[in-house]
Structure formats: C-alpha cells, structure tokens
Amino acid sequence: MKHSLIFLLAITAVMPAAPGGNDNPRQSRPLADVMADIRKQFDLDLKIPQRLLDGKTLDYADYRIRRYSAEESLRNVLAPFDLMFEYETGKTYRLLAYDHPRRSPAEGAREMQYLAALYKDRAAWEKQARALRPALLAALRLSPMPDAPRAQPILTSERRMDGYRVQNFAIETLPGVFVCGSVYMPGRVAGKCPLVVSPNGHFPGGRYRDDQQIRCAMFARMGAWAVSYDLFAWGESLLQFDASAHRTPMAQTMQILNGIRIIDYFSKLPEIDPDRIAVTGASGGGSQTMMLAAIDDRVGVSVPVVMVSAHFDGGCPCESGQPIHLAAGGMNNVELAALAAPRPQLVVSDGGDWTAGVPDVEYPFLRHVYGLYGKTEAVANVHFPREGHDYGPSKRKAVYSFLAAHLGMDLTAAQNAKGEIDESACTVEPVEALLAFGPNGGFLPARAIKGMKQLDKIFESAE
Template identity: 45%
Template structure:
C-alpha cells in the first residue's frame, strides 16, 4: 500500500516538474494561473468563462510583476477572453466580444476616419461607399426581392384622448408576419410619420413607457408606429424566441422597417417630407441602419444607443458584419451619412453612450459642418441617468420632433395617455 502511495506522490510531483519545463512549454491549467494571479495581486476574479481543459503555455512568463492588468491581458488574450475592472480589487473575466470595444478604441477610430475626408466632396464619396457596402453586407435587397406585396390585416380602431390606436399584421416574406401598432393623430391628412423600432427591454413595445411615447407623439400631431422585434411579441409566437438571436434577425428587422414604411405610405396620407425614426437601445441600432439605407427618412433620433465603440451586443444589431464596410466603420460614421438631415442623439452617463458628448457628437458636428448644418445635429446628454427610456429621454424626443416636424409641444402631456393591456395591442392575425 505504502509503495502505491509513494508511486502516486512521485508521479504527481513528476507531472508538476515536467509541466514547468521548456519541452512542455511551461504549461499550466488556466484556472490555476488565474488563482495564482488572484492571490499574488490580492484581487477577486469573477470568472464568466469556461476554464475546463484550457491550458496556457509559458504561463508564469505572462505574469507582469508590476501590473495585474497587464498580467490578465497577457493570460486571457490567448483564449480570446478579456477582463473588465469591477472595483478597486475585483475584475470580471468574459469572452472577447468583437462588437464591444473601449471608448479609447472609439476615439482612435474616429480620429482615423476623420483623416479620410476633409470636405463635403470627399465625405460624400465615403458615405456612398457606406450605403452601398452596408446594403450588400446586410443582404437586405435579397430579402426585399422575396417579399410578398400583401395588404395588411388591421384591427378595429380604439379612440382615446387626442389620438387613436390600431394594430396591424403585415406579411413580409411569404407566410411571415410582422405585427405592430399605429398611433394616429386627430389630423386627417398630411401628418408626419415616426417609425419606432423596438429595443430589448422586457416586454418590448407593450411596455408602459413605450406606449406613453408613441401615444404622446400622436397627440402632438404625428403618426407613431411601433412593431415587434423579430422573434419577440407576436413574432415569437410564429418563429419562436430563438429566431431573435441570429444574424437573420439583423436583416429581417431592417427589411420589416422598410416594408412597414412602404405599407404606411400606401395606406395613409402621410406628409412624405416629414418621416422620422426613433428607437432606444437596440431600437437605436435600427434607426442607424434605416437612416443609412432608406433615403425616405427626414429626421432621426437614436436613443441610448449610438457609440463609436459598440455596435450593439445582440446578433440582431451586429450579427451581420456591417462594421467591416469600406475598410471598417462604426455606428457614429453610419449615422453621419444622414447629414445634413436633422439628427438628435440622446445619451446618458451610465452606459456606453457616456462618450457621446466628447467623442461621437463632435465627430458628427464636423461632418454636419461640411454642409454648414451644425444646427441640424444635436445631443441631449443626461449624465446622471442610466440605460432606459425614462421621462427625460422621452421629453428630448418630443422636443426634437416638435422642432423638426412642427408638432404641438403643448400636447406633450403623458397623463392624457391611456395605457393598454398587452392583449389589446396584439393583432391576432388570420392565417
């Protein structure tokens, strides 16, 4: 028995010694290395990655005695993992995300992009490249060519204080529907239209703050239109929730926006010189795409979304590699292609849009300057607020569209809005 124990100890020691030799590339299991870093630098590591079976060559040689950050970087990059500082003594370890960079990266990219154009002419060459290549990468024309030109199915109209509401179901690809709700003003014709693609907050377009925004815009005189993300709301009943987190959702959502706009212009006497879009978070990513790819839009308001260093974390925002267009771009540059049409970027201090006042807004101002249209780009920054679509952001939306589309700001009173039950906003389309 003692002989076996001796052999066991000997073999364990041998492995330990062998693991620290040049022939074995001084390899160590990743979890052991991270544990050593944690102890050596007296930091807590929250590990949100799979370390099982991960072995790191030249493990100890990657440690920098003077810097926990450099040590973590040297260790983690081998596996495409990264760290984020959580507190003075703690870090979170997560997989590398190609769509999420740092504000410092965003700054470098914008600085580089600014070297590509110095006047309106050189900028327009670049903007045309973006429109062409993003369209091709996204593949939206292939889907639009497959769309059926079906008439929408409508629900009954519900009348409220200063506006009315109606649901629709529109068949886009054969057998595939996008459902939404339109909020109509009292005016019978020549009203502006604001398309409101949805973001990822719980309960989607059925949420109270979404309804308050759409109904208030209608009370102010615009037609506001909300619709489901692909694989959310009524779409989830048809294609399932898993369909959302796919690259296909990226292009289907843009196709839906374009087809809904086609349908609305055929169905209602909209003033086609006043067509806008507004969406928060993932809805803001759609605003950027629609503004770039559909020239019918006249004003845009991406909310808690636009950044030069983040493309949107869901495959429905970054599943197709549009940021590779024209040698590399980002949402700030794609939004700039909207110049000189009015754009208002709403940002806050507690998400990735915290950089807008110092990075993305000055960048946009420079482009708008090529058109002497600096007054057409604005930024409402709320430094103490977080990633939501709260009242101050909604007020900024009302102010922007009141200014650009000549809406009645005196009607921006959300207390007059009737919030509907989710059930009432569903079209229950006929098969």
C-alpha cells in the first residue's frame, strides 16, 4: 500500500436482527470483540479511540468479515456505525468517526475519471463554471457581498531590510472586524509592481514563522508587494475572537472575505499593477488560494501548495465548514482549482500527504480543462515525491521561478553570484515586530467587536 487509504462509510442504520430472534450468539457481538478478532486475523495494528466502540453491538458480525481483505472487512464492520478508517503505514490503521472532507485515493481517482468524461468540451465546462462561482459565494454567505467599511487601514512605520521594506497593517473587513498582517515591499520602486497575496496555513507559528517571512521577503526582493496575514481567530485576530472560533464554518467565510478585502485595498494603490495579482499559500493557505482564484477574476496567477486533492477537501472547518463542496450539485478541490483556467497556475505537491497522487490523478484533469482553452502550457505541476507537507525551500524555489515568469518579477534578485536561489539576505523578525496593534493589542480600536455573537449579528443584518 503506497498511499494512505481513507474510506468514508456513510451507512447509518444497523442491520436489524433476523425475525424470530438470533439463536447464534456469535451473530450479535460487541463491536470491540469484532475489532479484536479482525486485529488478530489480519495481524493489524489498530488505533481505536475507545469512545468509538463503547456500547456498540453488531448483528451478523462474522458474516461481514472477508478473509481475503482486511480493508473490506473493516468497511463492512464499521459501516453500520457511521465510522471510517484511515490507513497509516505498514499494517497500521486508525479508526475515526465519519469525516465529510475525506475519501479514499481510489474514490478520488474514480471521481476524476467521471469528471474528465463529463466535461468533454469547453461549453460543458464553462456551463459548470458559470454555475459554480455564484453558488460558491452563496455557500460562503458572501452573496450579496457585505458592504466594506470606509475606514482607512491602520499602518505602522516601515522597517528597512536588505533589498526590501516591511510594514504592518490592520484592515477593517466588516464593521469592527479587523484582519492584521504585514506587507513586504521592494527596497526600490521603479514603476508599478505586481501584488502577491500570501494567505496563511495551519502551520505552527502562523504568519510569524520563518518560512512565511522568508517567502514574502523574497517576493519583495524580486520586485513585488507581498501580503501576509493572519488566519481568522489566529494571531492578532485572537484579540477579538476566541481560538475556538477558528473551527467554525464562519472562519471559512471570514478568511475568504479577508482575502478579498486585502485585494480590494492593495490593488488600488498607485504602486500596484492591478493586472499582475497572484495568490499563493500552503495547506489551509492553499485552500484559500484556490477559492480566491475561483471567485475573484482579479487573481491572474495562482499557486496552491500541498492542497490540491481529489479525495481531501481540507479537514478544518475554515476550509470545508461551509457547504462549498455541495455547490452546483457538488464539486471537489480539483474542480475548484480548475476554475482558475485559463489563467496561469502552478500546483505544488509532494509524496507525504494527500497530494501524493497529483501527477497521475489531479494534474491530468487540470491539463484537460486548460486544454479546452488551448492553454495547457499555462498550468504546471511540480512534484516532490520524497518531501512532506510544508512550503519548504525546494517548493519556494519552484514558486519563485513560476511567479517571476508570469508576473515579470526579477528572478536574478533572488539569486547569488552562482545563479542559485539564495534566501540568506532575508530577515526573520520576532513576533513583536510584526504586530499591527502592538504588544498586548494596545492599539486595537475601541469600535472592535468581541466574539462570534456580534459577528453573527453583522451577517444576519446583511442577509
């Protein structure tokens, strides 16, 4: 088994006992005993939270076990309880409750075959694309789009680095709701610059971590304005919302709205070329990248990193909490990424997560859709089979080259005398230096709302 296998088991009713009772005591057994037998029969290492087994009894248990297949046996036994399992490594499996964003790689591959046959020509694809975009906005509760506050962003003083400048900001995206971040700007400005929006993923340290700062600093050294900002209910957003708010469907709405508002503000600055806007992020930031490119035509180039997958939609409610994957009859993240066609797109994948099959499964579909426009050269995949889930140095190098080619950025500014990508001139600042509202949020405006109840009222009044 080369790839993780995740099987969604959505059958919810336990098979009733046979009429007249059950005379065979082995036909109705505690689920814990059945799992113990499967573990022994197939020599498996099963990671099972006890709460998933407590109080559960399975009818016709022995008849559900298939001696030729551990996985088919697990499917048959767990399905009546709305449970699923995930293959980890070797003979290790983990049991978990039904998780709607997850499917098996095999299911993802079958869906991509179905979609390739469904969208045989450009007319068929564009019909779906026209239906998806408004449906996505509706699912996000962004149709109609809430009115934007008229307040000007809060800006800190600039800090000069080697070949670039950094300034922190707070943009009011809804009345009393702020998104905070830092903008990395070229040290010298000659004409209008491209804009690279960099939504953050679920990595320790958030936007303050080393690789996020380095990536944005390199974009700035290459001649772009690069914007890095907090996830909802992360970073400085915690001044307004409890951390638990991040794991709510509204987090997905707010993160996409924050991205739109950031593009609204920065794209109108005299230093920015509104025809050269890109979005790139990894993991949860990759989910935001795909969504922003799908619904906002101002995004001319997109680079979703370690996120495009036919069998995984993103496990955090900030990625799949709203019913976006039910939009227009249903869609997966590959269709979401394809909505960027025919605009340039680089999909970055690796062998250590749910993007392991991209070269063989997801990327061919993207090339198919781009081919409907005669633009197969506009989409590319860089795959790192021996790497894991990150936005590491090799992935960044690929992105630097791609954005330089499509946004007219100066790649030589990112290279040393040998022509190698060199990030050593970038400064990694402490968290305190990147705060828009200062230590302990001392500069948070008095009008700032606090808590999800107040945020819900804003949306209820707008709908």
